[in-house]
Amino acid sequence: QVQLQESGPGLVKPSQTLSLTCTVSGGSISSGRYYWSWIRQPAGKGLEWIGRIFTSGSTNYHPSLRSRVTMSVDTSKNQFSLKLSSVTAADTAVYYCARTIQRIVSSHYYYVMDVWGQGTTVTVSS
Amino acid sequence: DIQMTQSPSSLSASVGDRVTITCRASQNITTYLNWYHQKPGKAPKLLIYAASSLQSGVPSRFSGSGSGTDFTLTISSLQPEDFATYYCQQISSIPFTFGPGTKVDIK
Numbered sequence: 523q524v525q526l527q528e529s530g531p532g533l534v535k536p537s538q539t540l541s542l543t544c545t546v547s548g549g550s551i552s553s554g555r556y557y558w559s560w561i562r563q564p565a566g567k568g569l570e571w572i573g574r575i576f577t578s579g580s581t582n583y584h585p586s587l588r589s590r591v592t593m594s595v596d597t598s599k600n601q602f603s604l605k606l607s608s609v610t611a612a613d614t615a616v617y618y619c620a621r622t623i624q625r626i627v628s629s630h631y632y633y634v635m636d637v638w639g640q641g642t643t644v645t646v647s648s
Numbered sequence: 649d650i651q652m653t654q655s656p657s658s659l660s661a662s663v664g665d666r667v668t669i670t671c672r673a674s675q676n677i678t679t680y681l682n683w684y685h686q687k688p689g690k691a692p693k694l695l696i697y698a699a700s701s702l703q704s705g706v707p708s709r710f711s712g713s714g715s716g717t718d719f720t721l722t723i724s725s726l727q728p729e730d731f732a733t734y735y736c737q738q739i740s741s742i743p744f745t746f747g748p749g750t751k752v753d754i755k
Binding site: 561568569570571573582584585586618620625627630632633634635636638639640641 | 649679680682684686690691692693694697698701703735737739742743744745746747748749
C-alpha cells in the first residue's frame with residue numbers, strides 16, 4: 523500500500539525559500555502512471571492546489587504561484603519536492619503531498635488525488 | 649481560473665439523516681468534478697470522482713450526480729464517521745480549484 527510522508531522545516535523566515543520533500547513508500551515513484559501533487563491549506567481555511575509533477579519532470583503550477591514554485595522528482599530516493607521562494611505570512615499553511623492518478627470513465631480521463639500524506643505545518647515568521 | 653462554490657457552508661444533521669451538498673462551477677466542467685471529505689487534523693479523502701463514480705472502498709451511502717455547472721453529493725444515511733468537511737474540486741482545467749467546503753456537524 524502506497525504511503526506518502528511530507529518532511530521539511532516547520533518554520534521559515536519571510537523572504538526565504540520554503541523547501542519540502544514527500545517520500546513515497548510502498549511503491550515506485552517512477553511507475554509512469556502517476557502525477558505527484560502539492561496542496562496547501564491555511565489554518566481554518568480551504569484547500570489550494572499548488573501544482574503537480576510527472577515523473578518525466580513535466581510540471582503544471584498554479585498561475586498565481588508559478589513565479590515562485592519549483593517542483594522536482596528524485597527517483598533514486600523515491601521522493602518529490604516543493605520549493606516556494608520569497609515566502610510571506612500568507613504562505614503559512616499545512617502542506618500536503620498527494621498521488622494523482624488518471625481514472626478512465628466512459629473513455630474520458632479524470633485526475634484524482636487518491637493517496638495523501640498526513641500534511642506538514644509550515645509557519646512563515648521571523 | 650474556474651471558481652467553485654458550495655452550499656450550504658455548514659449544516660447540522662443527525663445520524664440517519666439524508667444529507668445533500670451542492671457544488672457549482674463558474675463555467676461548464678462537464679463531469680470533471682471530484683468530492684473529498686476531511687476530518688479535523690487529517691488529510692482529505694477521495695469519495696467520488698468523475699462526478700458520480702464511487703472511489704474504491706468508499707461506502708455506497710455516498711453518491712454524486714450532476715454535469716455542466718451544477719453538482720450534488722448525497723449521503724443517504726449519515727453515519728457518525730461522516731461528520732467532516734466536504735470539498736468539491738474541478739479537474740477540468742488547471743489550476744484544479746476546490747470549493748470552499750461544507751462542514752457537516754452533529755445536530
